[in-house]
Amino acid sequence: MSRVSVxxxxxxxxxxxxxxxxxxxxxxxxxxxxxxxxxxxxxxxDWATAAARETVEETGLTVRLxxxxxxxxxxxxxxxxxxxxxxxxxxxxxxxxxxxEVDEVIWLSPDKAGSRLSYERDCEQLGALVTLERAGLxxxxxxxxxRHATALPRGNWKKPDPLRPLxxxxxxxxxxxxxxxxxxxxxxxxxxxxxxxxxxxxxxxTVSGVELVTKKGLSEEGxxxxxxxxxxxxxxxxxxxxxxxxxxxxxxxxxxLATVRSLAGKELDSGSRSLLTRLRKKSLDKGEVLAxxxxxxxxxxxxxxxxxxxxxx
Numbered sequence: 001m002s003r004v005s006v007x008x009x010x011x012x013x014x015x016x017x018x019x020x021x022x023x024x025x026x027x028x029x030x031x032x033x034x035x036x037x038x039x040x041x042x043x044x045x046d047w048a049t050a051a052a053r054e055t056v057e058e059t060g061l062t063v064r065l066x067x068x069x070x071x072x073x074x075x076x077x078x079x080x081x082x083x084x085x086x087x088x089x090x091x092x093x094x095x096x097x098x099x100x101e102v103d104e105v106i107w108l109s110p111d112k113a114g115s116r117l118s119y120e121r122d123c124e125q126l127g128a129l130v131t132l133e134r135a136g137l138x139x140x141x142x143x144x145x146x147r148h149a150t151a152l153p154r155g156n157w158k159k160p161d162p163l164r165p166l167x168x169x170x171x172x173x174x175x176x177x178x179x180x181x182x183x184x185x186x187x188x189x190x191x192x193x194x195x196x197x198x199x200x201x202x203x204x205x206t207v208s209g210v211e212l213v214t215k216k217g218l219s220e221e222g223x224x225x226x227x228x229x230x231x232x233x234x235x236x237x238x239x240x241x242x243x244x245x246x247x248x249x250x251x252x253x254x255x256x257l258a259t260v261r262s263l264a265g266k267e268l269d270s271g272s273r274s275l276l277t278r279l280r281k282k283s284l285d286k287g288e289v290l291a292x293x294x295x296x297x298x299x300x301x302x303x304x305x306x307x308x309x310x311x312x313x
Contacts, residue, residue, distance in 0.1 A: 004073070005080035009051035010038025011089035012129050013063050014138065015107070021133050023113050023126065024091070026058050027104040033118035036125065037102075038084055044176075046309055047085050048291070052183035055089060059105045060097040063089030064185040064243065066140045067132055067293055067305055069125040086125045088138060092185060137267065137304060140295050142184040143237065144245035145260070147253060149173040149287035149311070151196040162194040162219065170196070173287045173311050178204045180309055181245060184291055186210065188244040190233065192219040197247045200287070204245075218248040227255065234259060241297030245289075253283045260292065265302035272306050287311040 013024040026037050039054035041047065048065055055063050069086040076082055098105065108116060110130050114123055132138050149170035157164045166174065181204045189205055191197045193214035205212035216222035217229025230252060237244045248256065261276040284290060293305035 003081065004083040006076065006082040007041045007047075008038050008082060008084045009041060009047045009054065010036045010084055010086050011051050011055045011063050011065070012036055012069060012086060012125055013055060013059065013061055013089050013091050014129065014133075015091050020109060021130070021138075022107045022109060023129065024059060024061065024105055024107050025113055025116060026102045027106075028101055029103045030101065031118075034116045035118060035122055036086065038086070044312070046180050048087070048183045048307060048309065049179045051085070051087050052089070053179065056094060058098075058102045060095045061091050061105075062094040062185075064092050064142070065089055065183050065291075066142075067137055068307070069128045072121050072124070074121060088129055088132065090138075135267075137295060140293050140304065141241055142186060142243050142245075143292040143294050144181065144184055144186055145253070145256065145284070145290040145292065146177075146201060146245060146247040147250060147284040147286055147288050148192070148194070148197040148200045148247055149177075151286075162221065165195050166199050170200070170287065174200045174203050176311075177201070177287075177289065178207050180289060182208065184243065184245075186243045186245040188237065188240070188242055189213065190215055190218060190237075190244070190246040192216075192222075192248050192252075194219050194249070197249065201245065201247045218246060218252060220249045220251050223249075223252045223255075230256060231259070238263075238294075238301040239298045241294070241301065250283045250286075254280060257283070257290075260303060263294075263301060263303045265295070265304045267302075267304040268306070272303075275306070275308065276303075285310050 025034050037055045037058040041050040066088040072084045151164050151166050189210045189212045215233050217233050257280045289309040291307040292303050295304050
């Protein structure tokens with residue numbers, strides 16, 4: 001099997017105007033081609049982070065990642081095998097000023113975009129986007145489940161456990177999470193009041209301006225005292241159907257992920273279903289983010305895609 005030499009990520013930015021779907025394409029003067037905004041992953045960068053970053057750099061548009069789209073693999077002129085992962089990306093802001101390797105961005109209907117594309121391989125992502133739109137699966141929202149980053153060992157901490165702080169690696173990872181969470185752009189941010197949880201997502205709250213709200217029911221102690229509060233907090237997020245992230249502890253994740261598994265929609269692939277089943281028993285790694293793509297609200301809320309973002313081992 002050929003080894004992938006170049007890893008890249010991209011987005012099909014979309015919007016709906018007057019009830020009609022439109023997608024944004026970029027023109028690169030170096031190659032004189034029309035394609036989707038994309039670019040190589042930086043060293044140590046996550047796929048999703050790179051996809052959102054490259055979109056901003058090439059189009060000036062800020063997107064919120066939604067449903068994953070078919071990836072592409074192809075040979076470069078030098079013979080290297082390149083892999084590109086794509087997402088649908090709802091445009092939520094940005095100046096639209098061109099910043100990087102692109103001299104023009106145009107918005108077109110899917111039909112006109114298909115005619116403009118320079119590479120036939122890019123048609124697969126466009127076709128998938130149109131299929132999702134017809135199935136009502138572009139109207140999604142992210143629910144990010146975060147386990148706190150690594151903290152000082154319990155045995156080395158003499159004060160109350162909720163005050164136990166992140167270790168140096170945990171603080172570094174909390175900074176790494178800022179662009180990753182930004183790629184999904186949550187507008188609601190909940191955390192256990194324990195310092196190790198709060199400080200895991202605080203850097204994102206500081207940069208984004210999203211209010212960080214603490215809930216005792218997301219702490220180990222609060223969950224042990226009243227497990228029903230976890231269901232209440234999760235239920236309110238599902239009722240709202242707004243982009244959200246919550247940070248909690250390993251012992252709380254088992255029941256939370258059991259509920260998430262029960263929300264798996266028919267659109268969720270078998271591999272993702274199996275992963276949710278395994279995570280109910282093994283939980284997430286410390287610092288890990290499980291990005292759930294949701295559709296619907298309340299009793300109709302369901303998981304239609306997921307992405308696992310793990311710290312380096």
